[in-house]
Amino acid sequence: MNKSKNITKTAKAIILVGLFAMVLVPAIAAAQDDVIKWRLQSFVPSGGSDWKKSVVALRDKLYERTGGRLDIELHSAESLMGSSEIFPAVSRGVIQIGHTSPAYIMDYISTASLAWGPSSFRNVSEAAYFWKHLGFEDIIRREALEKHNIHYFTDLLYFTRLVLNKPVKTNEDFEALRIRASGSLAKFIADSGAATAFVSGSELYQSLSTGAVDGAHWGGAQNANDLSLYEPAKYHASAVLGIANEIFIINDQALSSLPEDIQTTVRSTLEEHFWARTNQYEIEELEMLNQLASEKGVQTIDLPEEIVERMDKATHDFRHSEAKKSEYTAEAVERLEAYLGVLGYL
Template identity: 45%
Template sequence: MKMLTHYRKKFAVYASAITLGVSAALAVSPAAAQDTFTWKVQSHWPGSSSSYEDSLVRLKNVIEERTDGRLKLQLYESGALFKAQETFNAVSRGILEMGTISPAYAQDKISLAGIASGLPFAFRNVWEAAYFHQNLGFEQMLRDEAAEHGVYWATDKVYPTEMVVKNPINSWEDFTKLKIRSSGALQKFLTEAGAAASYIPGGELYTALDSGVVDGAHWGAAQGASSMGLYEVAKYHVQPGLNIAGTDAIIVSQKALDKLPEDMQKIVKQALDEQFWVRTNEYLYKERITLAKAIAEDGVEINTLPDDVQDRLVKTAQSMWDEEGKRSENAQKALDMLKSYLTDLGYL
């Protein structure tokens, strides 16, 4: 009898311990499951830019939905926290958890930035640039360079960059008289080609074009021009494009990424990989319908550059490509890969 009583007492102790353990687990698990992270995201796009809504807000919604709200993105438009050119450093140092930039804004850190932001007159179709990034390994090369600065790099999309101008370009003389808002490698290219190119932040672009500070500008292509109101003051849409490239990139602080639970890290990376394909294809579709609408409703006209102007621009462009290769061994490797690819396509 005493032995039975002893075992009953011992069982009661074990049962109590198990109950306390389960209770503690239940008390901790919901709290852990509800842990949330809020990332500050500084964009280089003004709120009025089509990509702010279509790229950045889309990404915010996807990540928040797939993490069940555990990771929230607090968005800031261009200039709200930092100047666009300072965003890379802010993300690198962990002051910002995420940002969007043009690769041109990180040229002092990323030797591949000039190639990423688009060598002029290299690709002729968007799929060619997408294949170069994702299938030939250029995206991974960018990611590896950015990692050296504590940054996880993801190209948002590849798309053409096309100018709008206030007066048509009908001759080489017309081109060389232009004052153009530009940035990065294209700014250097347009200047070397004979135009006067200068950088103007997105928030000041419409006023600069309207007041005559510049005669033309590029902000993406048709969607960018339309969303920024540029067609109101510049009725000529110039083709062919200056380049086709990964002109926008999403950058993430590696420190911030490492602090997330493993499942959330995977969600973020998968969302960024998916973003490239969704936005590249969506952009092409919207380009076509946006330009058609601008022609029909806003009186915009296509200004196709004369052959002699195109020939001169191509020669200037190709002479510049080699300069980008001199930035580093990595840049030369990427340039050699690009030239080989263009040769396979029959362009060189």
């Protein structure tokens, strides 16, 4: 009798477990279906500092803050496509999100050259105020969305400076230089007195080592150190060439199709990421320069005053040339010059 009752209880338990499984399995499947998969292509290699601190950090924050509902698959430089192809790929929806530089999107966005060009700012906080509080980033965003269905978010701001393999004490020293340069900074450096040449990042170390070029701009000290440029080049010029930055771009349809709460999380996280990453880079730049000085004998040098004055004039000419490109650049330059006037730089 007891044996029969035990069998009956066991059977009931099996039935209950089975019924629970029938309910649970669809629930698990539904939860899995709710996970949104995106692909991100970056222009930086996985070994670089920006990969971990910008790309991986953002992916992890979004995964955590959405409870795993937004899962971004990461691809480093050149893994899916070339860096110049990231912007059109995001615009067409081939990938949902990209991490790139304004330097790679100047053929598509007229304001990109102002975001990656000669700068009259003297510290990063001045630039950040222009980007965020005076609406420069909003102008870029409007152009990117209206023309290319792309949402534009600045990753971080920082200054780009020259790395040199010889000291510069006179105007003649600077004019004798051959400097690796690209984009709008190539004309800016030439207008300031030095010769320029384009060298790819993969060839830059060797070019500096052999003297094929005497200097280069490659972001800040941290970016230059990622390529070990301070081994052949022991001089870091203090003069600001331009305001540099990296960006995240998101396809409009991909963003707008997200559940509303995830859209809000994406936008707020990117905004928070900008301030945290910009501040982090600025502090770590100072730490890097101190480390380079003590460990590699790198010297920070000032350029001759006449060269700095030429750079100021070249920056002025650049702004006025860019203002003629589009209604977007005209508005941006008008706001910029009004701000520079307030700062006392015009």
